Amino acid sequence: MAFKDYIRERFFPHIWCPGCGHGMVLKGMLKAVEKLGIDKNNIVMVSGIGCSARITGYVDFHTLHTIHGRALAFATGVKISRPELCLIVPMGDGDALAIGGNHFIHACRRNIDITAVIMNNRIYGMTGGQYSPLSGIGKYASTAPYSTIENKFDIVKLAETAGASFVARTTTYHIREMIDILCMAISNKGFSVVEIFSQCPTYFGRKNELKTPTDMLNYFKDNTTPIGSKVKEANPELIERGVFINSSMPEYCEEYDKIVAKAKKNTEV
Amino acid sequence: MKRNVKFVQGNEACVEGALYAGLDFFAGYPITPSTEIAEHLSERLPIKGGKFIQMEDEIASMCAIIGASLTGKKVMTATSGPGFSLKQEALGYAIMAEIPCVIVNVQRGGPSTGNPTHVSQGDVNQARWGSHGDYAIVVMTASTIQDVFEVTIRAFNIAETYRTPVILLFDEIIGHMREKLILPEPGEIPLVERMRTSVKSGVDYHPYLPREDGRLPMSDFGGKHRYNVTGLFHDMWGFPSTKPEIVHGLLRHLNDKIINYAESICMYKEFELEDAEIIFISYGASARTVLHTVKNRRKAGEKVGFIELQTLWPFPYNIIRRKCANARHVIVVEMNMGQLTRTVKNAVEDHRKVFLMNRIDGLLITVSDIRNILRMLQGKGV
Structure with a gap:
């Protein structure tokens, strides 16, 4: 099946700005699905609200475009009801970790078999460039005209601590790495978190001296390094990319099946 | 049995x-x-x-x-x-x-x-x-x-x-x-199951194109039809749209599919309404006190009646207007500040005959609470 067979061409062109990274993530996700050869009828893609969330409209899967921050809660309902389906949840950084932070940590904790893809552009794009919990200190945004003073989350550490069984980070510059990581994440039987740095030249870049998409992609190239690389020792401020956690842990739906068996056995006695 | x-x-x-x-x-x-x-x-x-x-x-x-x-x-x-x-x-x-x-x-x-x-x-x-x-x-x-x-x-x-x-x-x-x-035994009470689409796999399925009666046959997620579901105004494919005719049509549909069927959706019970001069309207726990009071007052020969609402919304406006047409007083008994009383006032011809009888202190309305109101309306004093 060709990559094009996974999109709903009728609904293009997409709504994203020129130079936005989200289209690259979309293609990366579809390439991963193509590589894994998953039947389109078995994929449910659930999203919340924001630029990232619009992805669901363009893909030819079962798609659920929900409310702000709650995509993982909707996805949990779908997954528990039909555990054989493959659940992919693309989210923005604000969607996943501000309004949706509670659902995010609890989905990690349950280790339910869902792949969360966090398209981290460090800004609220849809509403016009407000700072997010991933902006970090000293950034400019439409609600931070004098610069931000809030610390940012480390998504990888947060997901790891909360109990996700697969945790990885990559960027839109490293597209082949992104596809490989997404393949691993989707294949993992458990909750998978993939943080993808995605560029928003329109709002984040323009206000933070990364005015063009190329500037932003080069920023991802120059400021990240594979996990455990020697370069990191010399430049500790570099952000690591790659797979941080890939472990086998009890998965929620499989554990619930055991509860069903236990309940049925108890009533037979 | x-x-x-x-x-x-x-x-x-x-x-x-x-x-x-x-x-x-x-x-x-x-x-x-x-x-x-x-x-x-x-x-x-x-x-x-x-x-x-x-x-x-x-x-x-x-x-x-x-x-x-x-x-x-x-x-x-x-x-x-x-x-x-x-x-x-x-x-x-x-x-x-x-x-x-x-x-x-x-x-x-x-x-x-x-x-x-x-x-x-x-x-x-x-x-x-x-x-x-x-x-x-x-x-x-x-x-x-x-x-x-x-x-x-x-x-x-x-x-x-x-x-x-x-x-x-x-x-x-x-x-x-x-x-x-x-x-009841299984099957004694009829159940409505999910209405699923008969559109075959591979044929263009319109998940949000209502039939003439307003009903929308569904396709299960994970089934043969892949479609989009959104909270945005959407077209017949479930794809977001801001086209005025689509926004208007969908908003009308969402309201009409309930309001147009209000009569068949609404459930209520009525007691002794035929010659009732005073009609009580209540629901939930407070309806228990009202029913008890109405039965007792009827035994004493007082012309009181009672409508117990089981469907609050859509509100049965026409039913309430008809049933209360000949009553001298309509007393709405509820444990709030008169939330349904306002609606009853809108429903009846003359809103001045509608009174609220309430309690808002966390306790159930008692028989004597209702008796007191009744005595006042009857000019007997509390």
Whole structure:
């Protein structure tokens, strides 16, 4: 099946700005699905609200475009009801970790078999460039005209601590790495978190001296390094990319099946 | 025939009704006075192969049942005031995306944390208007344990028929009171199952193109048709649209599909209305006191009658107008500041004959409360 067979061409062109990274993530996700050869009828893609969330409209899967921050809660309902389906949840950084932070940590904790893809552009794009919990200190945004003073989350550490069984980070510059990581994440039987740095030249870049998409992609190239690389020792401020956690842990739906068996056995006695 | 008789709480009767109706999936969060519904379902659902999950919050519970409903399951959540407030946004989503689901609100005193262990009927208007935007919704209630069971089944049937959330608005007394419940045999009460599309695989399926009667045959997520579901205004494919004719058409459809069927949706009981000079209107726990009083006053020869509402919304305007046409006084008995009284005033020809009889202190309205009002209207003094 060709990559094009996974999109709903009728609904293009997409709504994203020129130079936005989200289209690259979309293609990366579809390439991963193509590589894994998953039947389109078995994929449910659930999203919340924001630029990232619009992805669901363009893909030819079962798609659920929900409310702000709650995509993982909707996805949990779908997954528990039909555990054989493959659940992919693309989210923005604000969607996943501000309004949706509670659902995010609890989905990690349950280790339910869902792949969360966090398209981290460090800004609220849809509403016009407000700072997010991933902006970090000293950034400019439409609600931070004098610069931000809030610390940012480390998504990888947060997901790891909360109990996700697969945790990885990559960027839109490293597209082949992104596809490989997404393949691993989707294949993992458990909750998978993939943080993808995605560029928003329109709002984040323009206000933070990364005015063009190329500037932003080069920023991802120059400021990240594979996990455990020697370069990191010399430049500790570099952000690591790659797979941080890939472990086998009890998965929620499989554990619930055991509860069903236990309940049925108890009533037979 | 030997009947299956139980002595149960209202919350348990709700569980029995939901299971009878074919509940497959429940997501909830602990909150007084509805928690027993979650507790019982956590035990009962896995036995029949269903799924129960305690979510991280009230919002997540509402979202999870919507997701589960899309896979073709019958779903429910249960809560009380504060949780009901939290669920409102996702409830609006279920209305917009036309997802069948049942939401139980066992009312406690409010606003805010209020009076968690005491009775109130303060969420009547929130149940109708709580989420933003224009919409219609079905809200049902009950005053006996048997009725809780039957109304719960009906809630599932309506949710499936009209592809809409249905709210079961019980109260703390009904939720916690114990009474006899006669469980009917399977098949005795008709059930409405999900109407699924007959469009074949590979043929263009329009998930949001209503039939002439307003009904929308569904396709399960994970099934043969892949389509988009969104809370944005959407076209017949479920794809977002801001076209004025599409926005207008969808908003009309969401309202008309309930309002146009109000007469067949609405349930009520009437007692001694024929020659009634004073008609009481009530629902839920307070209806029990009214019924008791009306029966006693009739024995004493007083011309009093009673309408017990089991469907609060859509409000049965025409029925109330007709039934109350000849009454001298209409007394609405409710445990709030007159939330339904305003609506009754709109329904009857002369609003001046409508009075509110209420209690807002967390206690059930008593027979003497009603007697006092009655004596005043009769010119007898308290």
